[in-house]
Amino acid sequence: MALNPIPQTVSPDLLATVNPKKAAAADGSVEADTNKFMTLLVTQLKNQDPMNPLDNAQITSQLAQLSTVTGVNKLNTTLESLKSSYQSSEAMAATNMIGHGVLVEGDYVNLASGKGIMGVDLASAADSVKLIVTDPTTGKDVQTIDFGAHAAGTIPVAWDGVPDGATSPLKDGKYLIRVVATQGGAALKDAKALSFDSVASVTTSAANGVKLNLPTRGTVSMSDIKQIL
DSSP, X not given: OOOOOOOSSOOHHHHHHHXXXXXXXXXXXXXXXXXXXXXXXXXXXXXXXXXXXXXXXXXXXXXXXXXXXXXXXXXXXXXXXXXXXXXXXXXXXXXXXXXXXXXXXXXXXXXXXXXXXXXXXXXXXXXXXXXXXXXXXTOOEEXXXXXXXXXXXXXXXXXXXXXXXXXXXXXXXXXXXXXXXXXXXXXXXXXXXXXXXXXXXXXXXTTTEEEEEETTTEEEEGGGOOEEO
C-alpha cells in the first residue's frame, strides 16, 4: 500500500490561524506608551557607545520613569471610568427631577391667585436676613419679610401676595425680589434671592455633562438647584 508523504512545508494560512497576530495597541493606551518606551530603550541600548555604555543606575532610572508613566496612565484611565460612572448616575438623578419644582438663583417671584414661591440662599450665617419684594411698575417696595438671625442654608418662602399694611393680595404678575443680609454689621455678598421654576427636560453630553432645562430660567447645572420642591 502506498503511503502519502508528509508535506515538508506548512501553509501560511495555517500558520496565521495557529499564530494570530496580536492586535495593535490603541494610541494613548498604557500598552501603547509602554511599547514606545521599550522600543526607544532597546534602540538606545543597541546604539550606545561601546566605550561608554549605560550603567545599571541609568537603566534603572529609565525603567523607573516607565513605571511612573504607566502608573499615571492607569490612574487617568481609572478617573475617566469613574467620571463616566458619575455622569450616568447624575443623569439618572436629573431625569427623576423632571416635572418637579425647584428653587434657583433669581430676582423675581410670580404671583398667581394670591400664591407665589421664592426663597433665600445663605452661604454663611447672618445676624439679620430680609427678603424684599418690589413692584416693578412703580419701583416701590411692597413687602419686607424679616427672618431675623438665620443659619447658613436655603429658606423656602410661600408668599401670599399680601403687602405690608394691606388685607388683600396684590394683582397677579411678576414682582422683583432681593435679599439684604448682614453679619456683624457688614453686608453679606453671598446671600442670594431664589426664584421658583420647574424642570422640563434633561440634556446630557460628554462635553457639558448633565444640564436641566427650565422653562423660565433656561439651562442650568445640577449644582445651580438649591432646593427641590
